[in-house]
Amino acid sequence: MxxxxxxxxxxxxxxxxxxxxxxxxxxxxxxxxxxxxxxxxxxxxxxxxxxxxxxxxxxxxxxxxxxxxxxxxxxxxxxxxxxxxxxxxxxxxxxxxxxxxxxxxxxxxxxxxxxxxxxxxxxxxxxxxxxxxxxxxxxxxxxxDHTPLATLTDREMDVLRLIADENQTQQIAQKLFISVPTVETHRRHLMQKLGVKSVVGMVKFAMRYGLVS
Missing domain, CATH: 3.40.50.2300 (Response regulator)
Structure with missing residues:
Protein backbone atom coordinates (compact mmCIF):
# COMPACT_ATOMS: atom_id res chain seq x y z
CA MET A 1 0.00 0.00 0.00
CA ASP A 145 -20.75 10.14 19.73
CA HIS A 146 -23.55 9.26 17.34
CA THR A 147 -23.86 12.26 15.04
CA PRO A 148 -23.89 10.95 11.45
CA LEU A 149 -21.95 13.92 10.09
CA ALA A 150 -18.54 12.27 10.30
CA THR A 151 -19.79 9.12 8.57
CA LEU A 152 -20.66 10.85 5.30
CA THR A 153 -18.29 10.50 2.37
CA ASP A 154 -17.34 13.48 0.20
CA ARG A 155 -19.65 12.26 -2.56
CA GLU A 156 -22.54 11.85 -0.12
CA MET A 157 -21.93 15.41 1.08
CA ASP A 158 -22.05 16.63 -2.53
CA VAL A 159 -25.34 14.83 -3.13
CA LEU A 160 -26.80 16.10 0.16
CA ARG A 161 -25.93 19.72 -0.70
CA LEU A 162 -27.51 19.42 -4.12
CA ILE A 163 -30.66 17.81 -2.70
CA ALA A 164 -30.90 20.61 -0.13
CA ASP A 165 -30.53 23.14 -2.96
CA GLU A 166 -33.66 21.62 -4.57
CA ASN A 167 -31.92 19.79 -7.42
CA GLN A 168 -33.77 16.85 -8.93
CA THR A 169 -32.12 13.44 -9.39
CA GLN A 170 -31.34 14.03 -13.07
CA GLN A 171 -29.80 17.42 -12.31
CA ILE A 172 -27.63 15.94 -9.57
CA ALA A 173 -26.42 13.21 -11.93
CA GLN A 174 -25.49 15.79 -14.56
CA LYS A 175 -23.70 18.11 -12.12
CA LEU A 176 -21.67 15.31 -10.52
CA PHE A 177 -21.11 13.38 -13.78
CA ILE A 178 -22.61 10.20 -12.34
CA SER A 179 -25.56 8.03 -13.34
CA VAL A 180 -29.11 8.41 -12.06
CA PRO A 181 -28.99 4.96 -10.35
CA THR A 182 -25.81 6.06 -8.55
CA VAL A 183 -27.58 9.17 -7.28
CA GLU A 184 -30.44 7.01 -6.03
CA THR A 185 -27.96 4.75 -4.24
CA HIS A 186 -26.35 7.76 -2.53
CA ARG A 187 -29.82 9.01 -1.58
CA ARG A 188 -30.66 5.67 0.10
CA HIS A 189 -27.34 5.63 1.94
CA LEU A 190 -27.93 9.20 3.14
CA MET A 191 -31.35 8.34 4.52
CA GLN A 192 -29.89 5.35 6.35
CA LYS A 193 -26.95 7.28 7.79
CA LEU A 194 -28.99 10.34 8.76
CA GLY A 195 -31.86 8.29 10.16
CA VAL A 196 -34.46 10.11 8.07
CA LYS A 197 -37.25 8.84 5.83
CA SER A 198 -37.64 11.61 3.28
CA VAL A 199 -35.98 14.41 1.37
CA VAL A 200 -37.45 16.83 3.91
CA GLY A 201 -35.48 15.10 6.64
CA MET A 202 -32.27 15.39 4.62
CA VAL A 203 -32.88 19.08 3.98
CA LYS A 204 -33.48 19.72 7.69
CA PHE A 205 -30.19 17.98 8.50
CA ALA A 206 -28.34 20.03 5.88
CA MET A 207 -29.79 23.26 7.25
CA ARG A 208 -28.93 22.30 10.83
CA TYR A 209 -25.28 21.90 9.93
CA GLY A 210 -25.11 24.89 7.63
CA LEU A 211 -24.50 22.80 4.52
CA VAL A 212 -26.63 25.13 2.44
CA SER A 213 -26.28 28.88 2.10
Whole structure:
Protein backbone atom coordinates (compact mmCIF):
# COMPACT_ATOMS: atom_id res chain seq x y z
CA MET A 1 0.00 0.00 0.00
CA UNK A 2 1.36 3.42 -0.97
CA UNK A 3 2.07 5.90 1.79
CA UNK A 4 -0.43 8.71 2.33
CA UNK A 5 1.29 11.93 1.27
CA UNK A 6 0.77 14.95 3.53
CA UNK A 7 1.49 18.60 2.80
CA UNK A 8 1.60 20.74 5.95
CA UNK A 9 0.52 24.40 5.85
CA UNK A 10 0.99 26.80 8.76
CA UNK A 11 2.51 30.25 9.09
CA UNK A 12 4.35 29.33 12.31
CA UNK A 13 7.52 27.30 11.83
CA UNK A 14 7.31 25.83 15.34
CA UNK A 15 3.86 24.39 14.61
CA UNK A 16 5.02 23.05 11.24
CA UNK A 17 7.91 21.28 12.92
CA UNK A 18 5.63 19.92 15.64
CA UNK A 19 3.13 18.62 13.08
CA UNK A 20 5.92 17.02 11.10
CA UNK A 21 7.11 15.22 14.22
CA UNK A 22 3.61 14.06 15.21
CA UNK A 23 2.29 13.10 11.79
CA UNK A 24 5.57 11.73 10.52
CA UNK A 25 5.48 9.08 13.25
CA UNK A 26 2.18 7.66 11.95
CA UNK A 27 2.62 4.41 10.00
CA UNK A 28 2.28 4.63 6.22
CA UNK A 29 2.40 8.44 6.20
CA UNK A 30 4.89 10.51 4.24
CA UNK A 31 5.39 14.24 4.83
CA UNK A 32 6.06 15.56 1.34
CA UNK A 33 6.47 19.20 2.28
CA UNK A 34 5.88 22.14 4.59
CA UNK A 35 4.52 25.50 3.44
CA UNK A 36 4.30 28.67 5.55
CA UNK A 37 2.37 30.74 2.98
CA UNK A 38 -0.96 29.36 1.77
CA UNK A 39 -0.63 31.36 -1.47
CA UNK A 40 2.14 28.94 -2.47
CA UNK A 41 0.11 25.75 -2.03
CA UNK A 42 -1.33 25.42 -5.56
CA UNK A 43 2.09 25.98 -7.15
CA UNK A 44 3.68 23.57 -4.71
CA UNK A 45 1.21 20.85 -5.67
CA UNK A 46 2.37 20.97 -9.29
CA UNK A 47 5.82 19.94 -8.05
CA UNK A 48 4.89 17.85 -5.02
CA UNK A 49 1.68 15.80 -5.29
CA UNK A 50 -0.19 15.24 -2.02
CA UNK A 51 -3.19 13.24 -0.87
CA UNK A 52 -4.05 15.31 2.22
CA UNK A 53 -3.31 18.92 3.12
CA UNK A 54 -3.17 19.68 6.83
CA UNK A 55 -3.77 23.42 7.08
CA UNK A 56 -4.14 26.07 9.76
CA UNK A 57 -7.60 27.59 9.52
CA UNK A 58 -6.44 31.15 10.17
CA UNK A 59 -3.71 31.52 7.56
CA UNK A 60 -2.95 35.09 6.41
CA UNK A 61 -3.74 36.06 2.81
CA UNK A 62 -5.60 32.83 1.93
CA UNK A 63 -7.46 31.28 4.86
CA UNK A 64 -7.80 27.54 5.34
CA UNK A 65 -11.44 27.71 4.26
CA UNK A 66 -10.58 29.70 1.13
CA UNK A 67 -7.83 27.21 0.31
CA UNK A 68 -10.22 24.28 0.75
CA UNK A 69 -12.66 25.94 -1.66
CA UNK A 70 -9.91 26.48 -4.23
CA UNK A 71 -8.77 22.88 -3.95
CA UNK A 72 -12.29 21.52 -4.42
CA UNK A 73 -12.21 23.19 -7.83
CA UNK A 74 -8.61 22.54 -8.90
CA UNK A 75 -7.71 19.33 -7.03
CA UNK A 76 -10.97 17.66 -5.93
CA UNK A 77 -9.17 14.43 -5.04
CA UNK A 78 -7.11 16.15 -2.33
CA UNK A 79 -8.55 16.14 1.18
CA UNK A 80 -8.17 19.16 3.46
CA UNK A 81 -7.85 18.74 7.22
CA UNK A 82 -8.26 22.09 8.99
CA UNK A 83 -6.65 22.79 12.35
CA UNK A 84 -7.56 25.68 14.63
CA UNK A 85 -7.20 27.04 18.14
CA UNK A 86 -10.62 28.72 17.98
CA UNK A 87 -13.78 27.07 19.28
CA UNK A 88 -16.10 28.94 16.91
CA UNK A 89 -19.12 26.92 15.80
CA UNK A 90 -19.97 29.38 13.03
CA UNK A 91 -16.59 28.77 11.42
CA UNK A 92 -16.90 25.03 11.98
CA UNK A 93 -20.22 24.97 10.15
CA UNK A 94 -18.75 27.05 7.32
CA UNK A 95 -15.88 24.55 6.98
CA UNK A 96 -18.42 21.73 6.79
CA UNK A 97 -20.49 23.63 4.23
CA UNK A 98 -17.60 24.25 1.82
CA UNK A 99 -16.48 20.64 1.96
CA UNK A 100 -13.44 20.43 4.24
CA UNK A 101 -12.81 16.74 4.86
CA UNK A 102 -11.88 17.23 8.50
CA UNK A 103 -11.71 19.78 11.29
CA UNK A 104 -9.75 19.52 14.54
CA UNK A 105 -8.57 21.68 17.39
CA UNK A 106 -4.80 22.10 17.53
CA UNK A 107 -4.70 20.67 21.01
CA UNK A 108 -5.67 17.27 19.60
CA UNK A 109 -3.09 14.60 20.33
CA UNK A 110 -1.23 12.22 18.05
CA UNK A 111 -3.78 9.41 18.43
CA UNK A 112 -6.64 11.59 17.24
CA UNK A 113 -4.53 12.99 14.40
CA UNK A 114 -3.84 9.42 13.31
CA UNK A 115 -7.57 8.63 13.40
CA UNK A 116 -8.22 11.66 11.21
CA UNK A 117 -5.57 10.73 8.64
CA UNK A 118 -6.82 7.14 8.46
CA UNK A 119 -10.42 8.32 8.03
CA UNK A 120 -9.55 10.76 5.26
CA UNK A 121 -7.41 8.15 3.51
CA UNK A 122 -10.45 5.86 3.49
CA UNK A 123 -12.58 8.56 1.88
CA UNK A 124 -14.38 9.43 5.10
CA UNK A 125 -14.69 12.73 6.94
CA UNK A 126 -13.34 13.37 10.42
CA UNK A 127 -14.29 15.85 13.11
CA UNK A 128 -12.57 15.59 16.46
CA UNK A 129 -14.57 14.80 19.58
CA UNK A 130 -14.05 18.38 20.79
CA UNK A 131 -15.63 19.72 17.61
CA UNK A 132 -18.60 17.37 17.79
CA UNK A 133 -19.19 18.37 21.41
CA UNK A 134 -19.19 22.05 20.44
CA UNK A 135 -21.79 21.39 17.76
CA UNK A 136 -23.84 19.28 20.14
CA UNK A 137 -23.87 22.07 22.73
CA UNK A 138 -25.83 24.17 20.22
CA UNK A 139 -28.37 21.43 19.60
CA UNK A 140 -29.45 19.24 22.50
CA UNK A 141 -31.00 16.80 20.06
CA UNK A 142 -27.56 15.78 18.83
CA UNK A 143 -25.54 13.14 20.62
CA UNK A 144 -21.83 13.77 19.92
CA ASP A 145 -20.75 10.14 19.73
CA HIS A 146 -23.55 9.26 17.34
CA THR A 147 -23.86 12.26 15.04
CA PRO A 148 -23.89 10.95 11.45
CA LEU A 149 -21.95 13.92 10.09
CA ALA A 150 -18.54 12.27 10.30
CA THR A 151 -19.79 9.12 8.57
CA LEU A 152 -20.66 10.85 5.30
CA THR A 153 -18.29 10.50 2.37
CA ASP A 154 -17.34 13.48 0.20
CA ARG A 155 -19.65 12.26 -2.56
CA GLU A 156 -22.54 11.85 -0.12
CA MET A 157 -21.93 15.41 1.08
CA ASP A 158 -22.05 16.63 -2.53
CA VAL A 159 -25.34 14.83 -3.13
CA LEU A 160 -26.80 16.10 0.16
CA ARG A 161 -25.93 19.72 -0.70
CA LEU A 162 -27.51 19.42 -4.12
CA ILE A 163 -30.66 17.81 -2.70
CA ALA A 164 -30.90 20.61 -0.13
CA ASP A 165 -30.53 23.14 -2.96
CA GLU A 166 -33.66 21.62 -4.57
CA ASN A 167 -31.92 19.79 -7.42
CA GLN A 168 -33.77 16.85 -8.93
CA THR A 169 -32.12 13.44 -9.39
CA GLN A 170 -31.34 14.03 -13.07
CA GLN A 171 -29.80 17.42 -12.31
CA ILE A 172 -27.63 15.94 -9.57
CA ALA A 173 -26.42 13.21 -11.93
CA GLN A 174 -25.49 15.79 -14.56
CA LYS A 175 -23.70 18.11 -12.12
CA LEU A 176 -21.67 15.31 -10.52
CA PHE A 177 -21.11 13.38 -13.78
CA ILE A 178 -22.61 10.20 -12.34
CA SER A 179 -25.56 8.03 -13.34
CA VAL A 180 -29.11 8.41 -12.06
CA PRO A 181 -28.99 4.96 -10.35
CA THR A 182 -25.81 6.06 -8.55
CA VAL A 183 -27.58 9.17 -7.28
CA GLU A 184 -30.44 7.01 -6.03
CA THR A 185 -27.96 4.75 -4.24
CA HIS A 186 -26.35 7.76 -2.53
CA ARG A 187 -29.82 9.01 -1.58
CA ARG A 188 -30.66 5.67 0.10
CA HIS A 189 -27.34 5.63 1.94
CA LEU A 190 -27.93 9.20 3.14
CA MET A 191 -31.35 8.34 4.52
CA GLN A 192 -29.89 5.35 6.35
CA LYS A 193 -26.95 7.28 7.79
CA LEU A 194 -28.99 10.34 8.76
CA GLY A 195 -31.86 8.29 10.16
CA VAL A 196 -34.46 10.11 8.07
CA LYS A 197 -37.25 8.84 5.83
CA SER A 198 -37.64 11.61 3.28
CA VAL A 199 -35.98 14.41 1.37
CA VAL A 200 -37.45 16.83 3.91
CA GLY A 201 -35.48 15.10 6.64
CA MET A 202 -32.27 15.39 4.62
CA VAL A 203 -32.88 19.08 3.98
CA LYS A 204 -33.48 19.72 7.69
CA PHE A 205 -30.19 17.98 8.50
CA ALA A 206 -28.34 20.03 5.88
CA MET A 207 -29.79 23.26 7.25
CA ARG A 208 -28.93 22.30 10.83
CA TYR A 209 -25.28 21.90 9.93
CA GLY A 210 -25.11 24.89 7.63
CA LEU A 211 -24.50 22.80 4.52
CA VAL A 212 -26.63 25.13 2.44
CA SER A 213 -26.28 28.88 2.10
Missing amino acids: NATRLLLVDDHQLILDSLQSLLGSIPNVEIVGKVNDSRQVLDRLTLTPADIIVCDLHMPYVSGIELAMQLRQSHPHIKVLLLTMAEDTRTIREAIRIGAAGYMLKRSGRDELEKAIVALTQGKRYFSSDILELLADEDDALVP
